[in-house]
Amino acid sequence: MQKPRVLWERFALNEKGHDFAVGDIHGHFPALERLLARIGFDDARDRLFAVGDLIDRGPASARFMEFLARPWFHAVRGNHEQMMIESAFDPDMLATWEDNGGGWARRFLSPTAIDQQRAVADQLPFAIEVVTRHGLVGLVHAHLPLPTWAVFRQALQAISAAPIDPMRFPGIHRDTPYFHLDYAPWLWEVLYSRATARAVLGGGVFRAEPREVARIPDLQALVIGHTSVFGAPPPSAANIHLIDSGAGYRREGAALTLMDLATYATFSEPAEQG
């Protein structure tokens, strides 16, 4: 039996500083540092919440370990962290991960070092909620698969509370210490689905054309990444904000975006290439 996992984390009101969210970093930690300097981020008081996909494609993926060790940096897991994790026991996933920017790991790191990274990534929750002065802000990587945040939170807590019995999942390697999405298939949607983003973008992914969309009723704001919108202010509709501006891609407008969770003002920095 595996130990219970924390799949959801709650952060109390930050009484003394500001809270920010950041889009998919994809190894662009130098761009993140430029953004933090620009906004005067105070690491003694402020907090930063990342929407996942910390690794792959950019120049400094391995630095995600250094950032996660900092007390002011928090992140949900993205599909790229999940690919790294599952590549430990699934050769097809190893190929998929390497095709999607994960090749840096085997080029630069020992198998032991990659496993250490997997262990750290496997601690990342699927959802974070942050209490702000204006209300509750929820963060997931890609999609909210259930109609309200409360139902989603309850579903995550139910999985956390019940130790996973590998006998129920014969398709999954029994000796792996890592969390596998097959333990609850709707978790796959949290990391990969573009349904929420499609609703915000009016059906056209990768274009910024916000339209009317239903609010998440029990959140002040839902902040997601995963679906990139290039060269435009990050699109929002109702109380849903897409903050991945494509730092992981080599193309015009690719940038890393930070959002102030009190005002929803955004700040973007071009992602340097290399």
Ligand SMILES: [Mn+2]
């Ligand atoms: Mn993603």
